[in-house]
Amino acid sequence: MKEIFVFRINKENSKRVLYNKYIFNSHLIMFLVIVVGAIIFNYSSWLKSASRIQLYLILILILTLMSYLLTLVKIKTFIKKADAVFILPLENKYRDVEKSLQISPLILKLTITVVFMLSLYPIIEKLGIGKMNVISFAISLFIINIVGVLFKQKKIIYGQLSNQDKGILFGIYILASLNFVFINFFNLGFVIALVFYLVSKKSIGSNINWQGAAEYDEERNEKYLKFVNMFTDVPLDSVKVNRRKYLDIVLPKLDENNFKNENTYAYYYIRAFLRQENTVFLLIRLFLLASLFIYGLVNIYATMFIIVSFNYLAIIQLIPLYKKLNESLWFYILPVPEKIKIDSFRNMLQILMLLATLLLIVVSMTVLGLSLDRIMYLGLILIVSTFLNYTLLKK
Secondary structure (H helix, E strand, C coil): CHHHHHHHHHHHHHHHHHHHHHHCCHHHHHHHHHHHHHHHHHHHHHHHHCCHHHHHHHHHHHHHHHHHHHHHCCCCCCCCCCHHHHCHHHHHHHHHHHHHCCHHHHHHHHHHHHHHHHHHHHHHHHHCCCHHHHHHHHHHHHHHHHHHHHHHHHHHHHCCCCHHHHHHHHHHHHHHHHHHHHHCCCCCHHHHHHHHHHHHHCCCCCCCCHHHHHHHHHHHHHHHHHHHCCCCCCCCCCCCECCCHHHHHHCCCCCHHHHCHHHHHHHHHHHHHHHECCCHHHHHHHHHHHHHHHHHHCCHHHHHHHHHHHHHHHHHHHCHHHHHHHCCHHHHCCCCCHHHHHHHHHHHHHHHHHHHHHHHHHHHHHHHCCCHHHHHHHHHHHHHHHHHHHHHHHC
8 A cells, every 4th residue: 555655656746846847947946036036125125114004914914825825735645536446445554644645735834834924024023023922823823734734634535625624724824813913912723723623523434535535636636737737738638618607708799700611710719718727717827927027026127028928928838729629529520721720719819918918018007107118118018029929829
């Protein structure tokens, strides 16, 4: 049993090391160092002029973000669907593997906690929150992290982790944080967490939920691969399609013009783009990342570089969608020439990238302010980005 799971763990770790080489290349590292430096500089400048209300507001917001991230930390089970048949007789042996899998999420939770607490320490010191309360809060977070890992692991392996369970964990982190900010006394967060764990433990079964644990681990791995797919091609076994009614308003109105040769696939492509799992949210994630960098750097030249990089990364990641759609049966049903299909796909991506670039320019104007020079620079970058997208799609 140990050999099987050690093999699975090592296989996943080796793949992640390989993917990390593609993600954290020298260019991205250098870029992140510049961004972090800019954020630290702006943060220190803001601290000098911030009012007490602003300090409390930022402290609560960052603690809420930390609580959310700590709640989201995934638990690895490395259980596969076939294990329900082949490893079922050795179910008791899995308990030894289960204990070893508690270390990784706990280390990640502690790392997140330390990073956030160090970044918040200047605010805490300026507000005059006592050191004993900081120590009490740190101990409380440590115990809540341990309880959170144990609880989530038990629910995933022996039961079913629900949104309500996640909400309760998030609520415990929030209560501990509010206790720390406003009460400035002995933190009761870990007491609440321990009581919650002891009470909930009685409702968790003793037999492994092989199907549920396997589905959770498959979803965990799939989400990681979707993130990596923003930087390099990864093997995604299937393409999930969701209705997403809230995006139906973007679809063109279906009429007889949609069934003309030159328009048929234009409608299909925009419909597929809005419903594919790895398209809309990929573009949104890149857009939010670019907006964050623009806000952090506050520099017109850096902004120009960011917008061009956004267009390049988005186009490179969206172009494979054509091949993926080409593998579907419906792609060959209608007797439409290949050139019309390719032109329809290119036009769709060009329009999407133009809209996204215009939105980034609006974000840039909001952050940098309006002036004739900046408007000229941003107009130039719109032309450069459009030409870049046209060139990449043409090739």
